[in-house]
Amino acid sequence: MDPKIKARYEARAGIIKSMSHPTRLFMVDELSKGERCVQELTEMVGVDVSTISKHLSVLKGVGIVADEKRGAQVFYTLRVPCVLNFFSCVESVIRANAAEQAALAE
Template identity: 40%
Template structure:
């Protein structure tokens, strides 16, 4: 038996949040529901990009929507994501530089340094 247990669902969750556009969408939706047009304006993303990522997040069960007239309003399907993101912010506050410079998952040192 695998000593790590079944981490597949957790890996899928974190992969779904690893894309910058999807993470930005989830972060914006922590503020409340929004239409695609609201999300494109707030995040500066193309409508097709927002729609594609919302479909992905809906498929993962993280985002839901309701229809009102001809408009769809998107919201977090799992409010627990707010706590997850807050916890991530706390971890990053303590380890941010170390995580950003991680040789496997972080940015190359020259990119991280130029962003400082």
């Protein structure tokens, strides 16, 4: 594959990859409802704060979220809402799989 083309797919894949972890996916979904601080997300997910912080930095790194420090807290917001489109497609993949299963069981 041509190096230029390859680089393009790597860049694209990197962005998708940032959404490919359950915790990060959940946080993107949650941020679609409004800004959240690290602490709030930590409580919701139920893992160590440092883990949440690192996940957020992955999302920030690819430009999906933005952060804003206010006092001692850091608030994260969704920078590119179209990532929410992923959800509807993912659901239709799940539905298609379920339909297939049902058809095979007949």
